[in-house]
Amino acid sequence: MATLRCTVAIPTRELFSGEIHYASVPGAEGGYGVLPGHEMLVSADKQGVLTLWLDEAGNDRRRFLLYEGAAQVYRDTLTVLGRFGTDLDTLDVEEVKEKAEALRQQIEDLEGQDTEQARVALENCQNHMAWYDLQLKVASEAAQ
């Protein structure tokens, strides 16, 4: 069966690169599936789990949690980008909790400042915090 070339990346590194049979992408208006021969598409994505089927039956899967990004299907190549992203199989909940705690402290500090830079930094931190919350939510749902 035909395959798709797929790349998953976040700004600081590549999360996956290889051939896949099917992908379930979290789109802005709900998830959609991508098979080889899919029409050309560029989408702005929100947040959610990207699932890649590495074999035809879907027994070998990779799952990535992504937060804000874009996806493109062009000439049988799927590119999925996330502002933040992680491999769900290697998600370390304790580490996320620690980082979230440190960031919470930083947000408290920024809230007391009224400079333009602090405002922009605060927005950025809140985005980051939303990403940590999403990871913790998905991890707790998986644990139940």
Place this chain on the structure above:
Amino acid sequence: MPNLHDIERRINSVASTKQITRTMEMVAAAKIRRATERVNDALPWAMAVSDMLINAAKHAPMDSEPLLQVHDEVKRALVVVVTSDRGLAGGFNSNVLRHAEKLIREKERQGVEVEVVACGKKALGYFSYRNIKPVMEFQGLSADPTYEEAAQISAYLAEGYREGTLDEAIIVYNHAKNAAEQRLVEQQVLPVNQQSYADLLGLKPKEEDVFASFREKDDTIPPGDLDFEPDAESVMRYLMQAYLRNAFYFALLDSAAGEQGARRNAMKSATDNANEMVSTLTRVYNRVRQGAITTEITEIVGGAAALEE
């Protein structure tokens, strides 16, 4: 003439300085490798964003995205100056700062109000001394720049450009041409100028002959329409925001690699100079020592001759 003890002390002092500069040279060399790895790690995302922009631009209406528009008049400009936090890197920082100040003064002469973003302690110190208050400042990140830093600068710029409070954005930084050479770069980020616009979006200049595209088929565009989800405007907005972040992130990464390259060069020169100085001082030391021995022998021989008489 200095005595033997003074020269020996000086040789030891230069040798210990040499040890420090040699260590700094090796540390900088290791950091160049890390900086290069960081650039390589960031490449897949950057290439994908540029690829998506090129593909989307061929099918999307371009008039709707404010970040792709050119403002009629430039009243306010943002100059982002990227330097290092530490010195001992030769002319790395002074080149950037001198050029940035010249650019700011030139813009002000043209009646343009300039806002400055200072990245690196050296830039912050330089502008504070000249009573230029940066709108944003970043310290302690020059050797290990973060994407968050780029995201903050681009968020401020995108908001200002969309609202019309900023009309132009320029980055001044050192490009690491290779591990040993740095080149000063003044890059206009917004408005995307015609040349980089064409490079970025893969667009050709508008042709007078509107039927040319029907006669000469462009194989790079696959047949059929490109769908946008939820719509072309949202997609272009996201991609342009990502393009801005990339522009700043790569300038920061490039400058970090250049900083280490410049420091390695400076420390290599310092080590070479120290080596030269040690060998010169050793020669002087030997000459003085030889002179002292000769004097002693002469005195003994002279003394013995006097006794014989």
